[in-house]
Amino acid sequence: MPLTRDFKETVLKDMQRNPGFREAMLREGIDAFLAGEMDLGKEVLRDYINATIGFEKLGKKVRLPPKSLMRMFGPNGNPQAKNLFAVIAALQKDARIELQVMAAE
Numbered sequence: 469m470p471l472t473r474d475f476k477e478t479v480l481k482d483m484q485r486n487p488g489f490r491e492a493m494l495r496e497g498i499d500a501f502l503a504g505e506m507d508l509g510k511e512v513l514r515d516y517i518n519a520t521i522g523f524e525k526l527g528k529k530v531r532l533p534p535k536s537l538m539r540m541f542g543p544n545g546n547p548q549a550k551n552l553f554a555v556i557a558a559l560q561k562d563a564r565i566e567l568q569v570m571a572a573e
Contacts, residue, residue, distance in 0.1 A: 483519035490520060491565050498556060507543070513555070514541040521562050529558040 483490045493516045500509035517526055517537075527534035532551060540547040540555075547555075560566060 479515060480519040483516065490516070490563060493519075494559060494563060494565060501552070510541045510543075510545055510547070513559070514538075516559065517541065521559065526555065526558060526562075529562070530554045 479493075483493055493512060497509050497512035497516055500506075500512055517523060521529075523534040523537050527537055530537070530551070532554075537555070539545050540551060
């Protein structure tokens with residue numbers, strides 16, 4: 469079921485106001501990718517980017533055109549691993565968050 473515009477706007481506003489929520493959203497996006505949920509990961513990171521750094525600034529940081537990044541995180545996007553990891557690293561650095569992946573035992 470698609471999210472309503474009001475719900476998405478509420479989430480974006482919450483991310484802008486609440487650093488803890490921003491970190492949780494970044495973590496959720498990365499976790500979705502690691503779990504193989506590509507569509508969810510792209511959607512969460514797209515919302516995170518829109519609410520925080522924006523595609524223009526992110527494009528400068530990762531040296532990719534903003535429109536390419538928008539396509540990459542769009543519904544039909546298929547990000548290359550090197551670009552995806554560059555984006556994740558830039559988002560973590562911008563947010564001053566260092567997320568660590570814990571190996572399953």
